[in-house]
């Protein structure tokens with residue numbers, strides 16, 4: 001693998017593809033090479049605004065191209081598997097937007113292929129790179145707060161709260177395995193598994209609040225994926241958790257927060273104030289607010305998380321480092337998503353093997 005000017009191909013020039021282009025474009029280690037989208041106008045817009053070398057509308061040509069080192073997959077969820085598979089087969093380093101697969105079988109197959117090919121991979125669970133969350137990780141690793149008792153988190157958003165909002169690919173099963181759990185919940189699952197390891201049993205409820213939506217032409221569709229999901233669970237290493245996510249929550253923007261109770265203290269975090277963390281140690285009179293500052297990053301926002309993620313991945317590719325959230329990690333998140341959907345469907349506890 002080249003150790004400078006790693007050549008980037010971004011597949012999917014929608015909302016998140018543009019964020020990847022900005023993040024990789026900002027790095028001295030990267031060169032924006034191929035802007036790929038099946039929609040020529042979208043590919044052109046991304047190429048022109050971010051300064052790519054060339055445009056491609058066929059993803060199969062893009063992932064096998066000689067002039068590409070890293071493929072970033074930013075298309076709807078049902079496409080992740082086949083693009084990642086082809087890119088790994090072609091010897092590329094691969095970044096996939098989340099969730100990695102449509103189910104854990106797909107993501108485990110990708111993780112196994114990546115391992116066999118010794119490929120660097122990453123799935124975009126950007127929240128683990130929040131400096132305040134990295135600070136919590138260090139507190140946990142040093143055992144300063146004792147044993148985990150309970151992780152309690154939620155992620156709510158109001159982007160789809162308007163019942164007259166248009167039908168989108170994320171609402172149907174053939175394009176996304178789940179709804180709020182795949183848009184929002186998985187981010188907090190990833191943070192919780194990053195901090196505390198595997199989740200092993202789950203009980204859940206989900207619901208669809210706005211059951212029908214129309215597309216731009218007025219054609220009415222059934223919404224098949226959950227608008228809201230809630231679940232309780234246990235960790236393999238001890239401790240329990242509760243996670244709630246709602247993508248039709250009026251007034252909520254990036255309303256992700258968690259509280260973790262340990263035997264010797266507690267922490268509280270809210271993404272809307274992502275540069276601080278509240279820490280309580282037994283003996284204090286109340287929570288202490290710590291302003292986070294990690295490895296030179298400070299006052300970060302959503303876009304900077306993409307930049308931190310991109311820099312981390314580029315350094316792992318060029319210096320053979322270990323990616324914090326690789327395809328193996330992503331497969332474990334997919335197992336939890338699958339268990340949540342199954343537990344809700346069967347109204348029963350589901351064990352994750």
Ligand SMILES: NC(=O)c1ccc[n+]([C@@H]2O[C@H](COP(=O)([O-])OP(=O)(O)OC[C@H]3O[C@@H](n4cnc5c(N)ncnc54)[C@H](O)[C@@H]3O)[C@@H](O)[C@H]2O)c1
Pocket residue numbers: 011012013014015016017036037038039042057059074075076077079097098099124125126182183
């Ligand atoms: N990590 C994050 O912060 C974050 C945020 C939003 C979305 N996402 C994830 O990113 C992915 C994309 O979401 P989005 O909101 O950007 O979607 P989007 O609908 O805005 O963009 C998707 C793009 O993919 C293109 N596309 C579709 N099929 C294609 C194909 N066969 N070949 C090439 N291009 C194709 C579309 O033309 C479109 O431009 C999803 O998996 C989503 O879950 C992640």
